[in-house]
Amino acid sequence: MPEIVLDQLCKSFDGHVAADSLSLRIADGEYVCILGPTGAGKTTCMRMVCGLTRPDSGRVYLDGRDVTDDSVDSRNATMLSQTYALFPHLNVYDNVMFAPRIKGWPEDNSRQIVRSMLHMVHLEQKADWKPDELSGGQQQRIALARALASGSKVLLLDEPLRALDARLRINLRKELRSLAKEMRLTCIHVTHDQDEALEMADKIAVIRKGRIIQFGTPRDVFENPATPFVANFVGRSNTLVGKVVSSGDETVVEMPSGARISARGSDLQAGSDAVVTVKTGFTKLVRASDDQVQGAFLEGTVERVLYEGVTITVEVRVDGIGLISAGLPNRKYDDYSAGDRVGISWIPSKASVFRMPPEGLEEEMRLD
Amino acid sequence: MSLLKRIDELSGSSKVRKAWFSFACAIFLVVIVIPSIFVVTNLVTDWDLVSMVAQDEAIRSTIIGAVANSFSIALIVTVIDILVGLPMAWIMVRKDFSGKKWLDTLLDMPLAFPTAVLGISVVMFWVAPEGVNIPGLGLNLSPYMLLVLLHILFTYPYMVRSLSAILEQIDPNYETAAMTLGASRWTAVRTITIPLFRAGLATGFILCFARSLSETGGTYIALSMMDVKSSFFTGPSFISWLKDTEPGGGALMYSSDEMMGAQILISVVMIVLALILLIVVRRLIARFHFPMDKVWPELGRKVSRGALPKAKDFVTIAFLIVVVLLPAFYIFMYLAEPASDIDYGGLLGSIGISFLVAGVAVVVDILIGIPMAMYIARHKGQKLGQLLDSVVNVPLIIPTTALGVSLALFWGSLGLDSTFALLLVILGHISFTYPLVVRNLVGAIEEVDPAYEEVAMTLGAKPFQAFRKVLFPIVKSAVIAGGILAFTRSLGETGATLAISPTMNTVPVYITNLVNQHAYSEAAMCSIVLILICFVIIFGLRMITNRRSRRNA
Numbered sequence: 001m002p003e004i005v006l007d008q009l010c011k012s013f014d015g016h017v018a019a020d021s022l023s024l025r026i027a028d029g030e031y032v033c034i035l036g037p038t039g040a041g042k043t044t045c046m047r048m049v050c051g052l053t054r055p056d057s058g059r060v061y062l063d064g065r066d067v068t069d070d071s072v073d074s075r076n077a078t079m080l081s082q083t084y085a086l087f088p089h090l091n092v093y094d095n096v097m098f099a100p101r102i103k104g105w106p107e108d109n110s111r112q113i114v115r116s117m118l119h120m121v122h123l124e125q126k127a128d129w130k131p132d133e134l135s136g137g138q139q140q141r142i143a144l145a146r147a148l149a150s151g152s153k154v155l156l157l158d159e160p161l162r163a164l165d166a167r168l169r170i171n172l173r174k175e176l177r178s179l180a181k182e183m184r185l186t187c188i189h190v191t192h193d194q195d196e197a198l199e200m201a202d203k204i205a206v207i208r209k210g211r212i213i214q215f216g217t218p219r220d221v222f223e224n225p226a227t228p229f230v231a232n233f234v235g236r237s238n239t240l241v242g243k244v245v246s247s248g249d250e251t252v253v254e255m256p257s258g259a260r261i262s263a264r265g266s267d268l269q270a271g272s273d274a275v276v277t278v279k280t281g282f283t284k285l286v287r288a289s290d291d292q293v294q295g296a297f298l299e300g301t302v303e304r305v306l307y308e309g310v311t312i313t314v315e316v317r318v319d320g321i322g323l324i325s326a327g328l329p330n331r332k333y334d335d336y337s338a339g340d341r342v343g344i345s346w347i348p349s350k351a352s353v354f355r356m357p358p359e360g361l362e363e364e365m366r367l368d
Numbered sequence: 369m370s371l372l373k374r375i376d377e378l379s380g381s382s383k384v385r386k387a388w389f390s391f392a393c394a395i396f397l398v399v400i401v402i403p404s405i406f407v408v409t410n411l412v413t414d415w416d417l418v419s420m421v422a423q424d425e426a427i428r429s430t431i432i433g434a435v436a437n438s439f440s441i442a443l444i445v446t447v448i449d450i451l452v453g454l455p456m457a458w459i460m461v462r463k464d465f466s467g468k469k470w471l472d473t474l475l476d477m478p479l480a481f482p483t484a485v486l487g488i489s490v491v492m493f494w495v496a497p498e499g500v501n502i503p504g505l506g507l508n509l510s511p512y513m514l515l516v517l518l519h520i521l522f523t524y525p526y527m528v529r530s531l532s533a534i535l536e537q538i539d540p541n542y543e544t545a546a547m548t549l550g551a552s553r554w555t556a557v558r559t560i561t562i563p564l565f566r567a568g569l570a571t572g573f574i575l576c577f578a579r580s581l582s583e584t585g586g587t588y589i590a591l592s593m594m595d596v597k598s599s600f601f602t603g604p605s606f607i608s609w610l611k612d613t614e615p616g617g618g619a620l621m622y623s624s625d626e627m628m629g630a631q632i633l634i635s636v637v638m639i640v641l642a643l644i645l646l647i648v649v650r651r652l653i654a655r656f657h658f659p660m661d662k663v664w665p666e667l668g669r670k671v672s673r674g675a676l677p678k679a680k681d682f683v684t685i686a687f688l689i690v691v692v693l694l695p696a697f698y699i700f701m702y703l704a705e706p707a708s709d710i711d712y713g714g715l716l717g718s719i720g721i722s723f724l725v726a727g728v729a730v731v732v733d734i735l736i737g738i739p740m741a742m743y744i745a746r747h748k749g750q751k752l753g754q755l756l757d758s759v760v761n762v763p764l765i766i767p768t769t770a771l772g773v774s775l776a777l778f779w780g781s782l783g784l785d786s787t788f789a790l791l792l793v794i795l796g797h798i799s800f801t802y803p804l805v806v807r808n809l810v811g812a813i814e815e816v817d818p819a820y821e822e823v824a825m826t827l828g829a830k831p832f833q834a835f836r837k838v839l840f841p842i843v844k845s846a847v848i849a850g851g852i853l854a855f856t857r858s859l860g861e862t863g864a865t866l867a868i869s870p871t872m873n874t875v876p877v878y879i880t881n882l883v884n885q886h887a888y889s890e891a892a893m894c895s896i897v898l899i900l901i902c903f904v905i906i907f908g909l910r911m912i913t914n915r916r917s918r919r920n921a
Contacts, residue, residue, distance in 0.1 A: 050826045071380050072825040073833075079826040085819040089841040099827040102837070150827045 002063035002153055002186055003028050004049060009058035011044055011210075018044035019055065020210035026203075031180055031187045033201035035194060037233065037367040041210040042190040046156045049188060050077040062154065077154040082162045084143040086131035092118070092142050093127040099150030117145040120179065137168045144176070148183060155180060157189040161196065173200050194234045198222060206230050222279070228354050228364050231277035238283055238324050240276045241361060244268045251276075251353045257320035261297040263351035273356035280327040282350040285314060285336070286343035296343025300324065305336050316342055372836070379832030392739040393756075400799045404763045406781075407635045407774035417629035427626070431634050434601035437512065438767075439641065441602065442580035445519040449527035449576050450569065455684040457531035462540065475688075478696045479525050479853075480902045482860035484876040485895035487586030488883065489699035490518045491593045492892075498595075502701045511591060511600040517691065518590055519583060523576035524692055530575060534568025535561075552668035553677075559663070570653040574646060574765065581642060582767040582800075584608055585862025585876045589883045592616075603638045604769035604863045607631055611870050614884040631867075632777075635770035646765045702892040710893050718878040719901065725790075725865075725874060726858035729797040730851045733805040738847075741809035742839075746818065757810070764803040772796050772867025789869035796864045801854035808853065812846030813839070852906055859902065 004026040011019040018041040026032050034042045047053035048060060051072040059068045067075050078099075086095050096117055100110035118124045121141035131139060140160065147155055160176065161169045177200045180187045191197055197204050198218040206214045206221060206229075214226035225231035232239065240261060242253040249265045253274050263276045286296050300318035312333050314326045324344055336342070357364040378384045411418060421427050460472065478486065491497060494517060496504030509517075538561055546556035584604035591597040591605055598609065598616045610618040610627050622630070670676075740756065747753030763771060775796045784792060816839060824834040840847075862876040873881075875898050882891035 052822050052825070071830075072822075073380070073828045073830050075826075076828075077826060079823055081817075081819040081823050083817055083819055085817060085823040087820060087824075087838055087842075098824070098829075098837075102824075102827065102829045102833060146827070152826075152828075156826070 003061075004154065004186060004188070005061040006045070006049070007059045007061065009045070009048055009055045009060070011041075011048065011053060011055050017041075017210045019048065019058075021058070022207075022210060022212055024205055024212055024215065026186060026188065029181075029184050029186055031177060031189065031200060031202045032205060033189045033191055033197035033203075034205045034207055035191060035197040035234070036207035038192060039368055040207045042192070042207055043158060044210075045207065046079070046158060046188055046190050049154070050079050050156050051075050052079070075154075076150075076152040077156060078147040078150050078152045079156045079158060080143050080147050080160050082159040084131075084139045084163075086134075086139055086143055086146070088131055090131075091127070092123065092129050092131070092134070095131065095142060096146045096149050098146060103150075113149050113151075114145075117149045120148070121145045136164050137172065140164065140172065144179065148179075148185075153185055155185045155187045157187060159191055160189065161191075161193075169196075176200070198234070204234075206233065223350070225277065225352055228275045228277055228357065228361065231279075231352055231354075232365050233367075236280045236325065236327070237277040238280060239361070239365075240278075240321065241356070242274060242276070244270050244272050244274045246270055250348050253353065255298070255321060257318075259298050261351075262348035263353035264349045266353050268353065268355060275354045275356055275361060276351055277354070278346050278351040280313065280325045282346050283324065283326040284345050285316070285326050285328070286345060287335070287340070296345045298324065298344040300342060300344065302336050302338055302340040302342055304338055305333065307333060314342075316344060318344070376830045376832050379835075380830045385831060389739050389743055392736045395736050396740060396760075396802075399795060400763055400802055401759060403775045403778040403795070404766055404771050404799055405639060405774060406778035407632055407770065408639065410632045410777055411636055414628065414632055417625055418633050419629075421626060421629035421633055424626075427630055430601060431606065431630065431637070434603050434606040434634065435637055435641070437515075437601065438581055438603040438638070441512065441515050441519060442577045444516055445523055445580045446527075446573055446576045448516075448520060449524050450572065452684060452687050453524060453527035453531055453572070455680055456528045456688065457535050459681060459684060460528065460532050461535040474693060475525050475528055478521050478692060480856050480906060481522075481696060481899055482862075482876045482879070482895070483522055483583055483586035484589050484860070484862050484879045484883075485586075485699060485899065486521050486696060487518060487589035488593065488879075488888070488891055488895060489697070490514070490521060490586070490695045491590050492701070493695040493698040495594065497593050502698075502705070504698070511594055511596045514590055514594065515587060515602065517695070518586055519580040521692055521696055522583065522586070523579050524688075526575045526579060527572045530572035531565070531568050534565055534571075538564050551663075552665065553672040555663055555665065555668035555672075558668075566653055570650060573649055573653070574761075577645070577649075578642065578765045578767075581638070581765075582769070582863065584769045584864075584866065585860070585880060588862070589880055592884055593888075603634055604767055606634055607769045607773060608863060608866050611866055612884070613870070614881075617884075631773050635767075635773040638767045638770045639774070642765045642767060643762070646761070699892050699895055702889060702896065705889060710890055710897075714873075714878065715875075715894050715897065718873045718875045719898065721790075721872065722859055722874040722876075725794050725797050726855045728794050729801050729858050730805070730854050732794075732798050733802050733854055734847060734851060737802060737805040737809060737850075741806045741813055744806070745810045745813035748814070760803050760806050762803075763799045766800075767863070768796075768800050768861060769863035769867050771799060772864035775799065775864075776868045789872050792868050793865055793872045793874070796868045797858045797861065800861070800864060801858050804854045804857060805847075805850040808846050808850030809843065812843040816842050848909060852909060856902060856906070859898075 006022060006024040009019045009022045022041070022045060034045055036042050044053055048055050051067070051070060055068065059066055061067065062075060062077065087098065090098070093114060096114045097110060100113060115124065118127060121144060123138060123141055123145070126134065126138065131142070134142065161172055164172065173196060189200065201218055203216060204218055204221045205212050208229060214221055214230050221230060222235050225234065228239065231237045240253070240255065242255045242261070245252040245254050245260060247266045247268045247270065251263045251266045251268060251274070252260055253263065253276055254260050261276060268274055298318050298321065300316040303315045303317045303323065306313045306315070307330070310330055311327050312330050314328060314336050316324045316326065318324055326344070491514065492502055493504050494507050494509055494514060496502070496506045542560050542564070543556045546560045547553060551559065582604065587602055588597060588605045588608045591600055597605065598618070601609065610622065610630060613619045619627070740760070744753050744757050744760070748757070776792060779788070779792050779795065820838050820842065821834045824838045825831065829837065860876060862880055865872055865874050865877055875894070879891050879894050882894065
């Protein structure tokens with residue numbers, strides 16, 4: 001099983017930088033999601049692994065071997081395209097048979113492989129069908145079967161679930177991941193859908209402007225974002241800006257309004273500008289009528305309550321700061337209504353704190 | 369098999385791929401583009417001949433008149449095509465009715481007729497000249513009027529096709545949206561849909577204009593049937609007339625120096641004007657703004673309701689039948705006549721030559737057209753891609769007769785003289801059919817998601833394997849359609865063949881010669897035989913490809 005190493009890859013298209021000394025090490029059998037906004041260089045990164053795009057500089061290693069100059073067909077890294085690219089002139093069977101035929105494997109052996117792949121994706125009975133007679137989910141499965149039948153141990157998935165209905169998309173997440181694990185593949189899965197990445201990946205690589213800005217487990221990326229951008233991009237966060245009062249085991253930051261909030265420990269200089277981010281799910285509300293309101297960091301007025309199914313979001317207007325959202329379980333729906341005074345708090349260790357980025361917060365948070 | 373495998377292996381090297389593309393480019397430049405416009409250099413090398421002709425008052429005014437006729441006829445024809453073609457395209461794309469398939473096939477039929485045949489048929493229908501026993505309408509039309517009617521026949525299908533192609537791409541929801549916003553149908557079409565047509569109009573305009581400008585065989589036959597071939601000229605008919613050794617032909621009136629000078633002069637004038645026009649039209653149509661601010665809701669509403677839309681459809685269909693279909697098929701009236709003696713040996717010989725020329729040209733077109741089309745389709749955003757995209761059109765806009773003159777001079781200067789006539793004629797036919805094949809292919813390849821080939825390669829296919837196992841099967845029908853178009857176009861071409869070698873007896877030349885000898889009924893019978901053979905081939909090809917794709921289904 002191969003390990004994938006990207007070493008200092010650079011690539012630009014007509015001045016647009018798609019990879020900026022991008023380095024990444026993906027271990028054997030790992031399922032890695034590359035997550036980033038549109039135009040961040042996700043797809044370029046993946047195409048450089050399979051050889052469809054040649055880096056301007058840097059090296060690509062598969063299984064310890066430098067493959068940077070190798071052709072696409074010799075790399076044994078198979079791509080699953082977001083449009084599936086099932087060859088329209090071939091039926092399902094011949095599509096899956098494509099790689100075994102191209103590689104000239106013995107016919108008996110190939111037939112067996114194709115049959116077992118079709119069996120694995122539960123579509124044996126569709127072998128004679130043409131791709132355009134299949135539903136989106138079936139096409140997706142056949143594309144996967146075709147990729148698996150090639151025998152390559154590296155699977156590159158380019159937004160593989162994008163074209164599917166929302167419901168099907170969520171069902172297929174588990175299926176895709178367990179198949180990959182069963183076949184002991186090393187996978188790179190490109191997506192801009194954070195829920196997909198959080199649910200499927202062993203590790204998530206957050207990419208922006210051609211650089212990997214964080215590479216870690218889903219929990220790590222969600223709870224300990226490396227930058228304000230990651231905090232904002234992966235899961236919804238409240239973002240607060242103020243001046244550091246003290247740091248150490250806990251960081252205290254003073255808001256322009258004078259309120260003081262606490263975040264996890266840091267070594268930020270007292271008096272410097274800081275950004276605090278708290279996931280909406282970690283943001284707690286305290287009714288102003290309760291005694292505990294004194295313990296809250298901020299106080300505000302409920303502006304509206306959104307019903308979202310399993311969860312609700314309560315939007316609170318805080319003077320001098322703006323809207324703060326809190327994600328709560330839906331049984332609390334009746335507890336809040338517009339106009340209520342509430343206090344806002346969180347466990348300090350669940351709030352991240354960052355030095356104010358030199359190019360400003362707005363630039364840092366931009367999604368392009 | 370081993371050869372394919374070897375190519376598969378070779379295609380893995382990017383150097384080999386570059387070399388192959390460069391080779392296709394080089395062939396395109398050396399065999400197609402440069403010979404097509406080579407005659408311009410003769411302006412310098414043969415300046416004494418040209419200036420001698422240019423100073424001759426009679427020849428000069430004849431040439432100016434001929435060029436003026438060519439361009440004004442082409443303009444009138446194209447404008448009529450647009451006016452009548454738009455509603456026709458509408459009917460073909462937006463309406464559903466029984467018999468639509470038939471209409472669709474009928475529309476294309478004039479394209480399968482050699483223009484020389486159309487020339488005979490049209491003159492028979494409108495004028496009924498002396499020597500023709502079939503009664504026509506017997507109208508007393510001027511040669512100019514008749515040529516307009518003739519040229520509409522073989523340009524109209526092109527216009528309807530290019531407009532339909534664009535209309536199919538325009539989402540009817542735009543119109544619906546405009547109508548829900550309060551516009552009447554007429555206003556919605558005028559302000560929303562027609563402006564979106566620009567690209568299709570430009571293509572249609574250029575195609576029709578170029579086709580009309582180029583046409584030689586039908587024009588010359590019509591003029592000679594009306595007995596005005598030595599007094600009324602278009603650019604191409606003038607060149608044909610210069611080479612005409614029959615009584616009344618120009619070959620008997622001028623010295624060979626005068627002929628050469630006159631040919632060079634008129635060819636250069638036609639080529640240069642056509643190229644300028646191509647550029648100007650592209651620019652103009654891109655800049656042209658439809659008047660959008662002014663809206664006449666009352667008028668719009670009136671025009672959209674009641675009898676008017678129906679009257680429009682009626683006039684459109686009536687035009688198609690009376691001006692296009694009846695005159696085109698009128699030649700079949702000869703089937704009712706007692707059979708005349710046809711020299712079947714001569715006819716079959718010339719059919720053989722025609723098929724050889726067209727067949728070889730189409731095969732070469734496809735072989736060197738595919739790498740070119742792939743490059744253009746996949747590099748639309750890059751400079752070289754865009755440049756090639758426009759240069760490919762050059763042989764299409766140049767009048768084929770001028771192209772033939774140019775080609776003969778180019779290869780002649782390299783020592784290929786009339787002993788290589790067959791080869792030269794094939795090269796000439798490659799030139800003007802190549803753009804048709806490439807255009808079709810570029811359109812088809814652009815529609816194909818590059819992911820197909822990319823995925824095939826990540827599955828282990830070498831680039832050539834990805835091409836022959838994935839891309840080619842997907843665009844196969846476009847290759848065949850382009851091939852058929854090029855084949856029929858080559859089969860019908862008279863002007864270029866005559867300009868390159870007057871002795872090369874392709875079918876249209878053979879028919880033209882019969883007409884010149886006033887052997888109308890033989891000419892008509894030969895035409896009918898040719899048309900039938902064309903249809904059999906086209907339908908045969910379509911049947912085979914349809915059955916194949918159905919078997920795969």
